[in-house]
Every structure is written in structure tokens, then in C-alpha cells.
Amino acid sequence: MHHGRLLRTVLSALTFVAATGPANADSLKVGYLPVTGHAKFFVAKEHGLFKQEGLDVELIEFQNSADGLNAVTAGKLDIGAFGTTAPLAHYAKGADLKVIGGIMGLDAALVVTAEKAASIKSIADLRGKKVATVRLATGDAVLRGALRDEKIDWKNDLKIFELKNPPAVIEAVKSGQVDAGVVWGPHDIRAERQGLKIVVRSSELQPGHPCCRIVVTSDRLKQGDTHVRFLRAILKAEKFAAERKKETIDAIQKYVKLDRDVLEQGYYSPFLDQSSDPNVQGTQKFWTTLVGSEVVDGTRPLAPIFELTPYRKALDSLAKESPREAFWQQRIKTEQARNQL
Known part of the structure; x- marks a missing residue:
């Protein structure tokens, strides 16, 4: 009981x-x-x-x-x-x-087509180019900082297009609308599997960011x-x-x-x-x-x-x-x- x-x-x-x-x-x-x-x-x-x-x-x-x-x-x-x-x-x-x-x-990376990988090997090669990023993304800011370090004016020496998301950036690069694009993981892997090449990673540009x-x-x-x-x-x-x-x-x-x-x-x-x-x-x-x-x-x-x-x-x-x-x-x-x- x-x-x-x-x-x-x-x-x-x-x-x-x-x-x-x-x-x-x-x-x-x-x-x-x-x-x-x-x-x-x-x-x-x-x-x-x-x-x-x-x-x-x-x-x-x-x-x-x-x-x-x-x-x-x-x-x-x-x-x-x-x-x-x-x-x-x-x-x-x-x-x-x-x-x-x-x-x-x-986790961010700059991607280009295989054809353009021969001419775009670093941030210094972006002068005069068209680059796609995602607005207010971390990779976008690291890119602009790296451009400044190369004494490239991101407002005048190239054209930056702010897109909605990484998939849109990948499509813009693949279609040739831009010369390069900034994406983040796992879209860097997706970009590689779609034939694009990673030129530089954000960790190389600003270690530990x-x-x-x-x-x-x-x-x-x-x-x-x-x-x-x-x-x-x-x-x-x-x-x-x-x-x-x-x-x-x-x-x-x-x-x-x-x-x-x-x-x-x-x-x-x-x-x-x-x-x-x-x-x-x-x-x-x-x-x-x-x-x-x-x-x-x-x-x-x-x-x-x-x-x-x-x-x-x-x-x-x-x-x-x-x-x-x-x-x-x-x-x-x-x-x-x-x-x-």
C-alpha cells in the first residue's frame, strides 16, 4: 500500500x-x-x-x-x-x-571561372573587374579591406555588385556577368563542384577574422x-x-x-x-x-x-x-x- x-x-x-x-x-x-x-x-x-x-x-x-x-x-x-x-x-x-x-x-572565398583563373590570381588582379558580393556580408568587407591594402579604390577602380545571396553570386560568375564573386561555405564547395575556382580565401586576407x-x-x-x-x-x-x-x-x-x-x-x-x-x-x-x-x-x-x-x-x-x-x-x-x- x-x-x-x-x-x-x-x-x-x-x-x-x-x-x-x-x-x-x-x-x-x-x-x-x-x-x-x-x-x-x-x-x-x-x-x-x-x-x-x-x-x-x-x-x-x-x-x-x-x-x-x-x-x-x-x-x-x-x-x-x-x-x-x-x-x-x-x-x-x-x-x-x-x-x-x-x-x-x-569561411569566405573569392571564386572565378576556370578560364579567368589564369588572369585573376589575387586581389591585385581585380582592378578594372566586375565583382559580385552579398550586401553587408563579412567576406564583402574583407574584400574591400584587402583592396585598400593593394591601393585599389573599390569605389572607382572596379565595379562591385551587391547580390541577394551566394547562389546568385555563383550564377553571376558562371554566366560571365561578373569576373569574380565572394561566397561563403558551403557555397565555396558548391562553386568548385560547378567548375569554378577558388582564388583566395578570407583567412589568407585577414587571418582569424x-x-x-x-x-x-x-x-x-x-x-x-x-x-x-x-x-x-x-x-x-x-x-x-x-x-x-x-x-x-x-x-x-x-x-x-x-x-x-x-x-x-x-x-x-x-x-x-x-x-x-x-x-x-x-x-x-x-x-x-x-x-x-x-x-x-x-x-x-x-x-x-x-x-x-x-x-x-x-x-x-x-x-x-x-x-x-x-x-x-x-x-x-x-x-x-x-x-x-
Whole structure:
């Protein structure tokens, strides 16, 4: 009798938790791009890592960073991860944005046709050429910075066409409408498989540069520890992806409709940085590139854009839960090296 009552009590409690848990979860609308570099969002969603942190996350797709950042600043998204150029350009114009983490870095490439690969071998060869990019993409800004370094005026010495997304860039290059184009993974792999050649990668032009920062507006940070838990889920996804390749590609394939081998090559590429920290130093260097290339007005101090507390709390809490886990210890070292204001 006693054991029967105890069992009924336990089952009742479990039923209560199951019934009330989802209802009490914090809901978040998170914007992403359909690329391999955003895999941690997909992994966290598909493998229940957001749910583990008491979060009900709705992932909302955007085709480019410009549209995504507009949604963040308009209050239509709680969190977004859209390039490095887009948030910095909005911030330069007065937008109330905070960088709390990162989803990826590097990963852009300049592609040309096989025929033009003989004459376009470097950034210096773009003088007088037509180049397609995606508006406010990280690779676009790295390109303009590299042109400046070559003393090529991107406003007058060549023509830059800002297209909607990487597939449009690839088509423009293939059709001969432009001489070269800037894309990002896994579209660099797609471009190669369609006969195009990679001339130079963004990692060669600006080693260690960040891409897609996780950004929110200041008012969103008032939601208690929501963003700490969100970043815990992202960090868990980073670890998951490092250890479980098949399940990671399964998750990516639900959001990026490409062949598995393309997705695997794209996500586990040596040209993709998968660190989740804000990367203050890399972002500051990128800001200098944007200002020097006259992409943004650099009169507004950059330091206030960084809010490092949520990431540090998320990482420290995970490390305390598993103090012998080398993965977290390495991430702590990375954070300390890259995020000094």
C-alpha cells in the first residue's frame, strides 16, 4: 500500500513537470542563415540542447545578413547571428546592439571561372573587374579591406555588385556577368563542384577574422539569465558537433538542403572557425578594416557593443559542472586570449 502511494505520487509529480515544463520555458525567436557555419543552432534545436536549458527556440531563416539585422533592430527577433559587417554597420549608425557571442569565423572565398583563373590570381588582379558580393556580408568587407591594402579604390577602380545571396553570386560568375564573386561555405564547395575556382580565401586576407556574431538589443539582456542559458546551449552544441559527426550532419541537413558530403566538408572545413566566444580582438580589428575601407563611420566608440558577462557565465558554469573536461578548459583559454577589452 505504502509503495503504491509512493509510486502514484512520483508519477503524478513527473506528469506535472512534463505538463508544465514546456509552458514555463522561455521562448526565443532566433535568426539564422542556411549555411553550415550556423550548425550549432541546428544541433542545439534538433538534439534538445535548448530544451535542456529551459528554452523554447524558434529558428527563423534569412537569406542574407542585411535582412536579418534589420529584423533584430526592429525587435522582430530576440537573437540574431548575421555576419560581422551587418551588426557593426548598424551600430555605427546608432543602433542599440550588443555582441554576446559568436557562431562562426572565417569561411569566405573569392571564386572565378576556370578560364579567368589564369588572369585573376589575387586581389591585385581585380582592378578594372566586375565583382559580385552579398550586401553587408563579412567576406564583402574583407574584400574591400584587402583592396585598400593593394591601393585599389573599390569605389572607382572596379565595379562591385551587391547580390541577394551566394547562389546568385555563383550564377553571376558562371554566366560571365561578373569576373569574380565572394561566397561563403558551403557555397565555396558548391562553386568548385560547378567548375569554378577558388582564388583566395578570407583567412589568407585577414587571418582569424570573425564572422556571424551573436547579437541582441540592450533591452533583451534584461531577461534574467536567458542569454546565459542560450549560450550554454550553443557551447554544448559546439562540443556535440566536435564529437558526433553523423548526428551533427543529420541536424544540418534539416536546415541546409544540400548533399551530406557537401555539408560535412563545409562544416568540418579547416577554413571555418567554430568558436562561440565574442572574439573582441578579432571584431575590433574588423572594425578598423571597415573604417579604413570607408564602409562605416568610425566616430562611435566600439567598446560598448560588447557584453561579455553572459558568455563568461555560461562557460564558467559548464566548466564547474565538468571540471575535468578538457574541452571547456580549452575554451576558457581561448576566451581569455581573445576577449580583453
